[in-house]
Every structure is written in structure tokens, then in C-alpha cells.
Amino acid sequence: MFQPLPLAIGLRYLRAKRRNRFISFISAASILGIIIGVIALITTIAVMSGFQREIRDRLLGSVAHVTVEGAGRGLEDWDSVLAVARADARVVGAAPYVRREGLLSGARTSAALVMGIVPGEERSVSELAARMREGRLEDLREGEFGIVLGDQLALMLGVRVGDRVNATLNEFTSTPMGAMPRSRRFTVVGIFSMGEHTADSSFAFVALGDAQRLLRLGGAVTGVRVKVADLWQAGEVARHLAVRLGPEARVSDWMRDNRNFFSALSMERTVMFILLSLVIAIAAFNLVSSLVMLVQDKQADIAILRTLGLTPRQVMAVFIVQGSVIGVVGTLAGVLGGVLLSLNLGAIVRFIEGLVGHELMPADVYYITGVPTAVYPADVASVAAVALSLSFLATLYPAWRASRTDPATALRYE
Structure with missing residues (x-):
């Protein structure tokens, strides 16, 4: 499916300036949605892991x-x-x-x-x-x-x-x-x-x-x-x-x-992971919309490629490449932003506390000062895998629609 020609055409479509600015806006929104979703998920999991580690260490300090x-x-x-x-x-x-x-x-x-x-x-x-x-x-x-x-x-x-x-x-x-x-x-x-x-x-x-x-x-x-x-x-x-x-x-x-206590923390972490994955799913739905409109906009191009000998599988590969690259770019940017935000979240919170002149997490209330974070490679890899999987799945239906285009019908009014 992924021969050099479909790959080259798919990358070409990404670099080309689109006639329909609305489609470009939807594509940019899709990438931004994936980036925000990945950052939110990595940061939230890192904070929950940090609190879990902090509670465990303090508990084991006395037990x-x-x-x-x-x-x-x-x-x-x-x-x-x-x-x-x-x-x-x-x-x-x-x-x-x-x-x-x-x-x-x-x-x-x-x-x-x-x-x-x-x-x-x-x-x-x-x-x-x-x-x-x-x-x-x-x-x-x-x-x-x-x-x-x-x-x-x-x-x-x-x-x-x-x-x-x-x-x-x-x-x-x-x-x-x-x-x-x-x-x-x-x-x-x-x-x-x-x-x-x-x-x-x-x-x-x-x-x-x-x-x-x-x-x-x-x-x-x-x-x-x-x-x-x-x-x-x-x-x-x-x-x-x-x-x-x-x-x-x-x-x-x-x-x-302490099995029940740590099982509850683990369950809370899992549920939060699933819920925040819906943010990435929403971005993936935006990607579906963007590709469907792009397919509609490229009907004449698809018909010409078909008449030049491109098979339906190759046409499908063109749009899978395009959607997958969008997902990869959004995921990589989100992973980089999420890791950087997680590693510097404590300093950011202290900076905000200095600006507002108020302690966001008083020690006499939470017994933990600051916002502890723990970034584990396995968690980052899981988030990236979810984002990439949803992005790839989002490309299948628009690509299939493109492969079903009839050249004669598409070129009738061209």
C-alpha cells in the first residue's frame, strides 16, 4: 500500500497551499487538538504519579x-x-x-x-x-x-x-x-x-x-x-x-x-487516563472532518490520478499518509510539550504563587508543598500510542471514500 508514489503524493498534498482556507483551518485545529490532548494527558498522569509516589514515600517513612x-x-x-x-x-x-x-x-x-x-x-x-x-x-x-x-x-x-x-x-x-x-x-x-x-x-x-x-x-x-x-x-x-x-x-x-489504598489510587489514575483520552479522540474526529472535506475538494485530482493508472489502494494510501503525518506531528509536538511542562510544573506553580501572593497548596491542608510530578517513559509511550492509533483510525474512512471515487463522475463538469 505504501509505495513511494502514494507517499510522495501524500506529502506533496501536505506542502501544497490549499484552495479552501476552511479545510486548512480544520486541519490546523486537528493538529492543535491532538497537541493539547497529548499535553493534558501526559501532564495529568505525571502529576497523579507524582502524588502517588509522594504519598507512598511518606507512608513508608513511618510504616x-x-x-x-x-x-x-x-x-x-x-x-x-x-x-x-x-x-x-x-x-x-x-x-x-x-x-x-x-x-x-x-x-x-x-x-x-x-x-x-x-x-x-x-x-x-x-x-x-x-x-x-x-x-x-x-x-x-x-x-x-x-x-x-x-x-x-x-x-x-x-x-x-x-x-x-x-x-x-x-x-x-x-x-x-x-x-x-x-x-x-x-x-x-x-x-x-x-x-x-x-x-x-x-x-x-x-x-x-x-x-x-x-x-x-x-x-x-x-x-x-x-x-x-x-x-x-x-x-x-x-x-x-x-x-x-x-x-x-x-x-x-x-x-x-495497603493494597486497597494503592488499588484505589491506581484505579483513579486509570479512569483519568481514559477520560482524558477522549480529548485526543475529539481531535481525531476533527481530523476525520478535515480529510473528508479534503477528499471532496480533491475529487478532480483523484480522478486524474486514477486515469493515469493509480489503483484504489494507492489512492487510499495517499490520504492515509496525509492523515498519519498530521497525527505524528501533533503527537510528537504534544509529547515534547507534555514532558517539558511536567518537568517544570513545580517551578511554574511557584512562579504563579509569587505573582498572586497566595500559596495554591498550603502544607497545613494538603500536607504536601508544591506539585510533585513523576514522568515515566512507559506512561509517555502509552499516551503516544493512543494518540497515534486514534489518528491512524481517523484516516481510514476518508481514505476509503477517496478510493471509491469514480473518475468519470468526478470529471464530468471539469
Whole structure:
């Protein structure tokens, strides 16, 4: 179909100045529509990917990649679990923890998730030490009953560093007056901000020994948190640890624990891709209109080419070439514009904020400053493939119409 002669004629028609300016306008609108559609789709997908990456990174700053917990009340032999985990070359850190739900009372009362940790080992599995806004993580010393709060939790409790809070945990002790919850007064020694709402509004950290003493766990812990070098290998590491540790340990990974959340984000991204693809489809319909009118305008030329020996397939190829080149030009320009806009969107937003004197994404509302973007080659290739496919399909009907032109009828009044 795509012989040199149809290709040459199709390219010639693109360079030729058309008699009908309206057809030229429709063709230009088609190219512009494809460019705008591709730019919008690439930029939107890049922003959604950026937010997804930002949320994932902030979530994993407070949540372990892999978690090993005891099947019963606690994990007694947690030293051996640490040894098995650290023996894996993919593991970069492992640390024990104690976890209990409870109530914290300061000027006000709020529910919280109290975590007992070893400050020195916590650095290897989370970003808590780097996220401290006030105080230091090392200020959690065993026996001093200090506590580190998320900034939103401290705000809800109405406390600051140096204030005291009463922790009432979800653990009961039998007394002559009945079951009484275990409680203890702690001193706030630090405040952190992970940039993730759940962690900042509900997490509180105490020294591991203080948590064990308060809950009367002896030497047991709730579990061990493990960090891997490649977070996408967390599932494989979890399966490996489950085999090595046996049925007495329950092993989970971050992908399994947060599957519903990330599935919802992925579904939202897919739906947005489909919806914005309709913009490119509209541009493709404009391309159909442009080519149909062009075919009508070139009836005499088509008839002459037919009488000179051009076959219907070659005539069809002429207009497929013309429409495909329009689609390729629009797609390439759109891809270039979309990638450049995505890579510089953060700077553009900051420039607009400077002009209007107003922050478009306040950190206290969105917990993310600026507009994060992530441009992945696979996403760009998918958008380009959609645009090229729709542009090619848009050429088929007008080209078929051109191939059905009867030379005698077309030349009757010429």
C-alpha cells in the first residue's frame, strides 16, 4: 500500500497551499487538538504519579516495608528474628517494637497508637529521627518515661515539649476493684512531622523498655520491623522470612497491608487516563472532518490520478499518509510539550504563587508543598500510542471514500 508514489503524493498534498482556507483551518485545529490532548494527558498522569509516589514515600517513612509479628501474645525470641532478617542481603535494617492502642490525655484527650522502640535501631527502619521538629529521638531513654508525639497529635492534645501527658493503654490489670486499664504519665521530649496525616495525628513513640514494663511483657515484643533496599522486593523478602521463621511468625509487607489504598489510587489514575483520552479522540474526529472535506475538494485530482493508472489502494494510501503525518506531528509536538511542562510544573506553580501572593497548596491542608510530578517513559509511550492509533483510525474512512471515487463522475463538469 505504501509505495513511494502514494507517499510522495501524500506529502506533496501536505506542502501544497490549499484552495479552501476552511479545510486548512480544520486541519490546523486537528493538529492543535491532538497537541493539547497529548499535553493534558501526559501532564495529568505525571502529576497523579507524582502524588502517588509522594504519598507512598511518606507512608513508608513511618510504616515498615516488612513486619514480623508473633502468632500469639507477643514475639519472645525476637533476637533470632533480627538475626535471620539481617542475614538477607536485601535487608538494610531491622528493629523490634511494641505496639498498643490507647488514649493520651494532656489539655485534651485523643486516641493514639503508642509504639515502643529502640531509638538507636529505629534509624535503620524509618525516617523518624530525620523528621524530628523539636527534640531528638535519642531523648527517649529507658526508665525516664519520655514520649515523642506527632505534630498534629500534639496540637490535638494541646501539649508542647516539656509537658506531661497521661497514657492509658488498651491493657487491663485485675484489682480488688475490678479490671483497671494500665496508665502512666509521660513527659513529652520531642515532636516529629512525617508529612503523612495518619502518622502525624495518631503515632506516639516511647522507649522499648518503658513500653515492656508498662505492659508487663517481660522480654517479649509485638514484632520486628524490616526495611529492604528495594521496596518492590518487600513481597519476596516477606515470603523468604515466612519460610525461614515458620508458622509461629506472621509476616506481612507494605504492599499487602495497603493494597486497597494503592488499588484505589491506581484505579483513579486509570479512569483519568481514559477520560482524558477522549480529548485526543475529539481531535481525531476533527481530523476525520478535515480529510473528508479534503477528499471532496480533491475529487478532480483523484480522478486524474486514477486515469493515469493509480489503483484504489494507492489512492487510499495517499490520504492515509496525509492523515498519519498530521497525527505524528501533533503527537510528537504534544509529547515534547507534555514532558517539558511536567518537568517544570513545580517551578511554574511557584512562579504563579509569587505573582498572586497566595500559596495554591498550603502544607497545613494538603500536607504536601508544591506539585510533585513523576514522568515515566512507559506512561509517555502509552499516551503516544493512543494518540497515534486514534489518528491512524481517523484516516481510514476518508481514505476509503477517496478510493471509491469514480473518475468519470468526478470529471464530468471539469
